[in-house]
Amino acid sequence: MFVDLMTALRTDEEREAFEDFYRSYEKLMFKAARQILDDQQDCEDAVQSACAYIIDRFEKFSLYSPRQTASYIVLLIRNRSRDIRDRRIKYSHEDIQNCEEMLPSGAEEVYNDALESAFFRLPERYKEALTLRYYNALSVRETAAALGISESAAKKLLQRARDLLRDSMIAVKGGDDE
Amino acid sequence: MTDFESFAGYPFTSAELGAVCEKYASDLVSSAEGVSLDFSVAAGYGKKMLLLAQRAGRRGKRRVLYRRAAVAAVVFALFFSTVMFTNVHAREGIVRWMRHILPDRIVYMLFGESSDEPRGYTVGWVPEGFVLAESGGEDDPYSIYRKEDSSIIIDYFEMGEYDVLEFCGYASYTFTETSVNGMDAAIYQDDNSSNLDMVIFDEENNSIICISSDAELSDVIKVAESIK
Numbered sequence: 294m295f296v297d298l299m300t301a302l303r304t305d306e307e308r309e310a311f312e313d314f315y316r317s318y319e320k321l322m323f324k325a326a327r328q329i330l331d332d333q334q335d336c337e338d339a340v341q342s343a344c345a346y347i348i349d350r351f352e353k354f355s356l357y358s359p360r361q362t363a364s365y366i367v368l369l370i371r372n373r374s375r376d377i378r379d380r381r382i383k384y385s386h387e388d389i390q391n392c393e394e395m396l397p398s399g400a401e402e403v404y405n406d407a408l409e410s411a412f413f414r415l416p417e418r419y420k421e422a423l424t425l426r427y428y429n430a431l432s433v434r435e436t437a438a439a440l441g442i443s444e445s446a447a448k449k450l451l452q453r454a455r456d457l458l459r460d461s462m463i464a465v466k467g468g469d470d471e
Numbered sequence: 472m473t474d475f476e477s478f479a480g481y482p483f484t485s486a487e488l489g490a491v492c493e494k495y496a497s498d499l500v501s502s503a504e505g506v507s508l509d510f511s512v513a514a515g516y517g518k519k520m521l522l523l524a525q526r527a528g529r530r531g532k533r534r535v536l537y538r539r540a541a542v543a544a545v546v547f548a549l550f551f552s553t554v555m556f557t558n559v560h561a562r563e564g565i566v567r568w569m570r571h572i573l574p575d576r577i578v579y580m581l582f583g584e585s586s587d588e589p590r591g592y593t594v595g596w597v598p599e600g601f602v603l604a605e606s607g608g609e610d611d612p613y614s615i616y617r618k619e620d621s622s623i624i625i626d627y628f629e630m631g632e633y634d635v636l637e638f639c640g641y642a643s644y645t646f647t648e649t650s651v652n653g654m655d656a657a658i659y660q661d662d663n664s665s666n667l668d669m670v671i672f673d674e675e676n677n678s679i680i681c682i683s684s685d686a687e688l689s690d691v692i693k694v695a696e697s698i699k
Contacts, residue, residue, distance in 0.1 A: 324505075
């Protein structure tokens with residue numbers, strides 16, 4: 294990671310590449326922020342914070358497919374946006390509830406199997422952690438950085454998420470057997 | 472990715488979990504893409520991003536410089552410590568240099584613990600009334616001469632690997648460089664008492680002779696000159 298930081302956007306080519314990257318995902322980033330934040334300035338702050346994170350790891354982003362990149366960015370923005378939202382005292386509990394309703398819950402989805410069903414019943418935080426780890430193939434340390442939490446907290450989060458998935462699948466299977 | 476999950480007893484593999492996560496990720500992106508923005512994203516914000524990128528570039532260059540400076544410092548420290556460890560003359564040079572930049576402090580030169588005690592030195596003369604009170608054996612040659620409350624302690628060290636530089640904050644001491652029987656020597660005299668130390672560098676035998684005493688300086692010099 295230290296090497297990544299040092300080599301971040303050192304050349305004009307890299308800066309141009311980042312600008313292209315930013316232009317490609319600019320709208321998506323703002324839209325992801327807007328799902329959680331009402332204020333335009335807050336959205337800009339969330340996008341800027343996510344971009345600072347991306348710049349420091351820009352080389353790695355070239356390894357992802359466009360779909361992986363898009364989901365990674367959305368997850369980053371969502372976390373940055375939540376941090377900003379949580380810092381704003383002005384949001385009432387009701388507002389937060391409304392914001393959460395804008396997030397994809399998957400409640401009305403038709404699930405293919407027990408794993409999928411159990412996964413979509415997990416809290417958002419768990420789903421995000423698992424997605425970063427298993428879809429974006431981030432290390433635990435990188436997952437922690439993306440979520441803005443410590444490495445040990447990320448380990449616990451992933452562990453709980455997997456345990457919840459397992460317990461939920463066992464419960465579903467038990468119900469089916471009955 | 473390893474299939475840790477199936478090893479750990481989970482009823483799914485990491486690949487299966489990854490596939491489900493992909494579906495969730497796809498939903499997330501679709502959900503975000505469906506949001507309509509009630510403000511313009513491009514107005515001026517692109518410049519902000521460019522500034523951010525440029526700052527990151529500068530930060531990266533600074534970090535490269537810091538890393539190079541750190542590497543250079545480590546290399547210099549290793550080189551310096553190696554020279555200091557292996558070369559007695561380099562250590563002496565440092566001590567002499569420090570005397571120039573710290574004129575109000577005296578730097579003891581080359582007191583140390585020997586790994587191979589010098590042998591074969593004899594003391595040919597001591598002031599009247601001083602008698603040999605104590606001496607070390609073959610392994611630890613030293614001698615202490617006493618007369619009532621006064622003493623002359625003569626110790627021998629190998630000029631070598633275990634030399635230690637010792638900083639002494641004694642502004643009350645006077646330092647004099649001299650020579651004894653053609654050998655470099657140094658005298659440290661306490662202005663507030665009669666205590667003095669004399670260090671003789673016997674480079675021919677790779678040894679340091681140290682004399683600590685509260686006797687007269689002239690007597691101590693005679694003792695030093697009598698050591699063969």
